[in-house]
Amino acid sequence: MSGPSDKERGFSRRAVAIGGGIAAALGIGALGLTVPRLLGRHYRQSRYDDLLAQLVDREAAVRVGQAAIATIKSSARSAPPQGPDQKALAKVLRQRLERRTLAEVTDSDLAQGFLVEVQGWVMPITLVMLCMLAALES
Amino acid sequence: MNAFIDARTLPAGTVLEPDLAIVGGGPAGITLALALAHTPIRVMLFESGGLDFDTATQALYAGSNAGLRYLPLDASRMRYLGGSTNHWGGWCRPLDAIDFEKRDWLPYSGWPFGIGELKPYFARAQALVEAGTWRYDDATPSMVALAPLLRLGDGGVYTSWFQFSKTRDNVLPTHFGERYGDDLRHIPNLKVFLHANATDLGLAADATRLETLNVATLGGHSFTVKPKIAVLALGAVENARLMLASGGISAAGVGNQNDLVGRFFADHPIPRDTATLVSFAGDMAGYYFNPTQVGDAIVRAAYAPSDEFKRGRRVLGSLTTVENPVELNDLDKAAIVSAALAVGADASNAKAFSVGCGLELQPDPERRLTLTQARDALGMPRLKLTNRVSDADFQRYRDTMKELGRQLLGAGSGMIRLNYGTRSAWEGALDWGDHHMGTTRMHVDPKQGVVDANSRVHGLANLFVAGSGVFPTYSASNPTLNLVALTLRLGQHLRGVLR
Numbered sequence: 307m308s309g310p311s312d313k314e315r316g317f318s319r320r321a322v323a324i325g326g327g328i329a330a331a332l333g334i335g336a337l338g339l340t341v342p343r344l345l346g347r348h349y350r351q352s353r354y355d356d357l358l359a360q361l362v363d364r365e366a367a368v369r370v371g372q373a374a375i376a377t378i379k380s381s382a383r384s385a386p387p388q389g390p391d392q393k394a395l396a397k398v399l400r401q402r403l404e405r406r407t408l409a410e411v412t413d414s415d416l417a418q419g420f421l422v423e424v425q426g427w428v429m430p431i432t433l434v435m436l437c438m439l440a441a442l443e444s
Numbered sequence: 445m446n447a448f449i450d451a452r453t454l455p456a457g458t459v460l461e462p463d464l465a466i467v468g469g470g471p472a473g474i475t476l477a478l479a480l481a482h483t484p485i486r487v488m489l490f491e492s493g494g495l496d497f498d499t500a501t502q503a504l505y506a507g508s509n510a511g512l513r514y515l516p517l518d519a520s521r522m523r524y525l526g527g528s529t530n531h532w533g534g535w536c537r538p539l540d541a542i543d544f545e546k547r548d549w550l551p552y553s554g555w556p557f558g559i560g561e562l563k564p565y566f567a568r569a570q571a572l573v574e575a576g577t578w579r580y581d582d583a584t585p586s587m588v589a590l591a592p593l594l595r596l597g598d599g600g601v602y603t604s605w606f607q608f609s610k611t612r613d614n615v616l617p618t619h620f621g622e623r624y625g626d627d628l629r630h631i632p633n634l635k636v637f638l639h640a641n642a643t644d645l646g647l648a649a650d651a652t653r654l655e656t657l658n659v660a661t662l663g664g665h666s667f668t669v670k671p672k673i674a675v676l677a678l679g680a681v682e683n684a685r686l687m688l689a690s691g692g693i694s695a696a697g698v699g700n701q702n703d704l705v706g707r708f709f710a711d712h713p714i715p716r717d718t719a720t721l722v723s724f725a726g727d728m729a730g731y732y733f734n735p736t737q738v739g740d741a742i743v744r745a746a747y748a749p750s751d752e753f754k755r756g757r758r759v760l761g762s763l764t765t766v767e768n769p770v771e772l773n774d775l776d777k778a779a780i781v782s783a784a785l786a787v788g789a790d791a792s793n794a795k796a797f798s799v800g801c802g803l804e805l806q807p808d809p810e811r812r813l814t815l816t817q818a819r820d821a822l823g824m825p826r827l828k829l830t831n832r833v834s835d836a837d838f839q840r841y842r843d844t845m846k847e848l849g850r851q852l853l854g855a856g857s858g859m860i861r862l863n864y865g866t867r868s869a870w871e872g873a874l875d876w877g878d879h880h881m882g883t884t885r886m887h888v889d890p891k892q893g894v895v896d897a898n899s900r901v902h903g904l905a906n907l908f909v910a911g912s913g914v915f916p917t918y919s920a921s922n923p924t925l926n927l928v929a930l931t932l933r934l935g936q937h938l939r940g941v942l943r
Contacts, residue, residue: 362785369778412786416597416854421846426720426861427779428849433786 352443354392357399357436360408364440371441374424374434395439402432445629451490451640451661458667462488462635463942465657465671467642467686469493470527471924472910472931473677474620474628475572479935481631485942488669489628490640490659493524495621500662504641504820505682507827511811512871514711514831520878521679525638526621528679528878529924534609534617536575537921538566538929540761542751549758552708552807553917556888556897562929565936569929574618575607576741583607586738587745591729597854600753600847604763608735608742609924616735616742639663642678643822645690645698645907654698654907660822673906673942675899675934680709680880680913684813685827687884687894687901699884699901704894706813706827708885710918712802712877713833715870719799719845720776720861721766721852724784726793732766733797748920749844757847759840761804761920764848766797780859789856799860802877803841804920805833813883833874838867879912879923886914898937899930910934 352358361367378390402411415421415430422431464480466473469491477489493501501524507517514520522530539559546554570578579586583605587593593603609617628636639661646656657669676683684706688697699705735742747764754760772780776796784791805811811832815825842862849860864870887893890902895914901907910931912923919926 361782363781366778366781369775370782373775373779408786409788413854416787416850419850421850423846423862423865424779425775426863426865427776427783428846428853428860428862429779429783430786430853433782437782 349444354396354439354443357396357403358440358443360403361436361440367437367440368444370424370429370434371437371439374422374438375441377424390438390442392439392442395435395442399432399435399439408433408436446631446635447629448495448636448638451637451659451667452663452665454665454667456665456667460488460667460669461671462486462669463672464488464938465490465669465674466677467657467674468527468677468679468682469525469621469636470677470679470911471529471620472927473675474526474624475928475931476675476677476910476935477628477631477634477636478572478624479932480938481627481634483633483939485633485939487631487634488671489634489636490642490669491525491636491638492641494638495525495625497522497524497530500821501639504822504824506820507829508816508818510828510830512831512833513874514829515876515878517681517827517829520876521681521880524621525625526619529618529620531878532609532617532924534573535922536570536573536607536609536925537604537763538580539919539921539926540751542754543761543917543919547755550760550806550917552809552892555916556886562926562933565929565932566925568932569925572928573609573925574623575609575925577739579738579741579743580605580607583738583741583743587729587731587736587743590731590736590738593745594723594728594732594852595855595857596848596851599851599854600749600757601747601844601851602750604746604748606744606746606763608744610742641822642686643824644692645674645686647690647693647698647904649693651693652903653905662821671906673908673938675908675910675938677910677931679911680883681813681827681829683909683911683913684883685815685824688813688815689825698907699894699904701903702891704885704892706883707809707811708807708882708916709811709813709829709831709880710805710807710882710915712879712918712920712922713805713837714800714802714875714877715841715864715873716800716875717767717798717863717873718801718841718870719764719863720770720796721799721858722780722791722794722796722860723858724780724789724791724794725857726795728766728795728797747848749847753844753847757843759844760806760837761918762801762841762844763803763920764799764801764845767800768798770796770798772796776861779861783853783859787853787856794858801841801845802920802922803837804918805837807882807885807917808832808834833871835867838870877922881912881915881918881923884909884913885916887916899934908934908938
């Protein structure tokens with residue numbers, strides 16, 4: 307028996323992941339990293355850059371954040387019509403990410419079952435909050 | 445060798461007096477006949493159909509449906525020798541220990557015995573369904589030797605294994621009528637009657653025993669059976685129908701003094717494309733997608749909640765299989781990239797697959813079969829099935845799928861998307877397993893069950909029910925292997941009763 311055939315198409319992240327050497331040199335850990343985005347894409351300065359710097363692929367995060375915000379706006383009866391605001395998100399995120407990396411907090415979220423759904427995708431809550439902040443700052 | 449007897453050739457007024465009448469020639473009936481082979485017990489088996497599919501006979505199954513969409517009653521089972529094994533998929537998996545437990549959070553749960561009561565019969569049942577060496581959850585080392593598992597982090601879902609019935613080589617699956625027909629012909633203490641439809645259960649005046657079984661053919665013949673003991677093995681739907689329709693002594697029907705016959709109907713909902721599973725590394729082992737030969741067994745992976753997780757999170761059984769590659773949109777890819785990076789994984793080669801799931805419903809007395817005014821060609825009232833699932837059924841499945849997603853991310857190996865966010869959308873995607881269960885449920889208390897721990901109908905000394913209709917709870921495991929084991933246990937009991 308065989309697995310999926312050659313015809314079965316996956317997808318490739320547009321980004322090219324590079325190893326831990328450059329990443330470590332840049333002080334962001336050994337996560338996959340997008341060279342073109344890192345070197346070529348500039349985001350406007352934000353008072354939340356200390357938090358947003360934890361996002362390796364900001365473009366992907368913005369897209370996830372937009373979807374999460376849209377979901378909240380459409381489904382949560384008690385949510386403000388304008389959706390979540392940066393200040394409130396940042397306050398929670400700074401508490402969660404104080405002296406911890408996103409990877410560490412993600413591990414903790416997963417261990418404790420702190421998960422949310424974004425268009426059905428089951429994701430760690432802190433990551434999604436960070437994505438929402440990125441969307442609001444984009 | 446005993447040739448099968450065509451009931452249409454019996455003279456009018458025939459009265460048969462076997463020790464044991466088996467009503468129905470599906471997996472339960474055939475198993476029971478085989479179990480009692482070469483004993484002093486004079487057994488007769490009455491099968492409605494012949495050796496092949498026949499439209500007129502199949503039409504006797506027709507009924508109506510109400511509530512949640514379900515298959516037509518004449519399409520979800522087969523009425524000829526071998527019964528519904530004539531269209532089953534051969535999927536086998538034993539019940540889990542928790543399936544037998546009374547759970548205070550699950551109304552109507554609890555079998556009269558534990559899994560230990562069935563274990564002595566599993567080996568023979570496994571042989572009868574021809575599923576090879578008993579592996580199931582012990583298959584992991586053999587399968588890992590073929591290709592690695594998709595890693596799961598610690599949690600409540602684990603990689604379980606189906607096995608598959610096979611007739612020979614890797615031809616799937618075993619059709620009991622075809623496979624065991626010759627064996628039945630060679631049993632000296634057995635007579636098999638084809639085209640013989642049980643139409644009425646005649647009770648003694650004091651309603652404590654079955655006296656007669658009326659049998660009719662589509663050609664207009666009828667005859668009478670006066671067995672010492674009778675076992676109904678017509679399937680969960682038809683057993684209930686015959687009992688409800690037999691109102692000669694008790695208007696409510698046979699065994700229905702507590703209004704339980706036909707209630708608690710169950711099947712396994714199978715929501716299609718219920719989720720999308722992503723493997724960050726890309727390809728997954730073939731055994732996730734296809735039945736895979738390992739020695740004399742054919743095996744396929746499934747994700748199952750552990751008994752501990754079921755207890756702790758109050759969820760029921762589910763068996764999740766990986767199906768086909770799927771395309772993803774930009775948001776999907778963004779979610780995958782973001783999550784993979786957050787857990788330190790590389791999703792450059794990720795692939796996504798649709799996921800199917802068969803799951804267990806909670807027992808529900810209002811999911812039920814009732815008689816209608818419509819009649820079939822034999823004059824028997826037709827059935828109506830009222831079908832429904834609950835919010836809890838939907839939520840429990842989601843809880844288990846989210847746990848699987850959590851564990852995939854925890855291992856850095858993948859993630860999950862739940863494709864249906866609302867119960868109505870999920871219900872719209874439901875197929876069903878054709879695994880009819882529950883309508884003559886087993887319980888030691890006559891007020892809570894139709895049959896007792898030995899499958900004897902409460903209040904009747906000599907009427908028994910075989911098959912998955914007696915399951916009080918349903919597991920997510922496919923019923924055939926388990927109903928065969930339970931029938932072997934019944935056979936052992938009847939040997940003692942008829943000694």
